Amino acid sequence: MDLDTERPEAAATARVPLRLVVISAAALWACYYLLTTMRGYVVGLEFQDELAGRRLLVTVAGFAVTLAIWPLLRQLEGRRLWLRITAALVVMLPAALLIATINALVFADMEEKVVSKIGEKQGVRIRRDEAGNVLVDVPDLPGDMPGPVEVTKPNGTKVVVSPPGARRPGGLVTIDSSVQAEAKWRQITDIALGRYFLLLAWAALYLALGYAESARAAERREGAYRRAAKAAELRSLRYQVNPHFLFNTLNSLSALVLTGKTQAAETMIQTISVFYRRSLAGDPTADVPLDEEIRLQRLYLEIEAVRFPERLKTAFAIPSELGDACVPGMILQPLVENSVKYAVAPLSRPVTVTIAAREEHGRLVLTVSDDGPGRGSDARMTGRDGNGGQAGNGWGIGLQNVRERLAARFGAEASVVSGSTGDGYATIIRLPLVRDGY
């Protein structure tokens, strides 16, 4: 039974497995890396090779931050959705800032390079003084040029640098460090916002994966439940041993004891013990070799023979080569019981109960028959027993039990036919022939 192979906790709480978390985060950041690189080429940024290395560093850092956040999100697994969404919205904010800061640090020196390069292109010389102020030498410009200069930074954000006093022709423009710091923060915030949405996208993906996982877990649980229910059903069907059999048997046993037939009493006690031990032992849903099943029915008939010493005769026709064929345990019990109840008990004359097996086109055919009154007794069909008790353990119930068990075990592969044979009653079971140990 594959119930045992599934760890119970795995079925209980659905967790997105670590592997999937890593893969999803890696895929997201790889996408980011590819897209920004492609954009770099399209836009025509300078220093592509140097930028690519740094971008990789930033991407890996982003990936690491994402993974670091994962345990926080995992804490809220199984909580309400709005709580988890809120948590993601809150937690991702500092994370995005962290990534943006890392971004700024990694690209800090590149920025200067790029800016001066752009400056050259525009005919502007850009340098830095000791205090950190940026000094831009602006040449005389024709007309109302220049407009605001758009600078694309290596990390992909655009900064509009509008030369102060653009209309002033020529001269030196000084951008002091406080303005620079402010610009830097704006830049980090801009980048952070971009990363924030990226991280939120991952959080959404993570939540979705989590829900998919819990849906799968629910499915698994339902499957396990169905299997358990089926096992329980088979078990209960199998244990429908007639309680009247038990009391009648105890009555016979008591008679043997009271009449001092100790040897017979002892033999009967042993037979009953073996019968009950075998019928109750083991996995109730498991199959048993036909030999074993026949042994059990022999025991049962031996016990009943003590009650009906003159009236119950038995016959067995089991080919030895079918001894290892697999049958559901106790499958013949209700049929043999019915023969005793509806053929032996109601007749004063001796009745023979026959159990036979044969192979037929690769299928196992089992027959339980008797030379009793046949269909004559309606009780067989209606399930009302001989003394008017209602459907306690009647023929109908017994036969239904066999049908249900075979259906549960083999589906349409097995069939049960029963009816009057002219000189008695017979039930024929056909089921797939499976040998023990294949």
Added chain:
Amino acid sequence: MATDPEALVLRTLIVDDEPLAVERMQIICAGLPSLSVVGTANDGAAALRLVEALAPDLVLLDMTMPELDGLGVARRLANVANPPAIVFVTAHDSFAVEAFDLDAVDYVLKPVTPDRLDRAIQRASARRGQAKPGGEGGESSRWIAEFWVPHRSELLRIAVDDVTRIDAERDYVRLHVENRSGGGRSYLLLQTIAGLEARLDPARFIRVHRSVILRRDRITGLRHDGLGVWSVELVGEEAGAGAEPVRIGRTYLAKVKAMAGR
């Protein structure tokens, strides 16, 4: 125990199709001074013949037998003049409704203990001292006078008069019984409520719902709840004894109203 021990020894016939069961009963009976076994039979037909030939006071009757079973024998014996007392001996603890109106003295379960059998015999003795409740010769009432319900490891006799209410519960019915001291109990019985209704005296019991039969004297009034829904009010309702009003089923409404003369 008695002034005239001779008169109290019941002449007894044992009937069972299983030889060992007969043997066992013989041994147990041998230990009881209150009866003497006059014969044994292995099937219903033999039992009837022996009753005619031996005129026993008591028959210990197995229920499950070939051809003519215990119930069949009892039914025939009910039509005999001066019939013997019947004690059913069975491994079953549930019967068809028909088993209740056979006027058996007792039902004992296999394997019966000597003590339990002795009690059954005492009841039979006591019964013989009285006039037959059902009247002489075959004119036995159509209605059940008592139930035999499984209780612990025994069958318990419940007089129909003590039953106040019967509820259907799946394959079972629950008999609500009020004993003389006013206390209540209930017992489950493997019966259908319809089968039971047919054997209950309609002058004493009335079905008010698909799953409820009430003893008429428990009903104190009818109540209209509106929209054609009616309920019966029960004894003990005011006293707060937990007797909730019972809704009347549509199909039973006319009959219940007729009871109130409407």
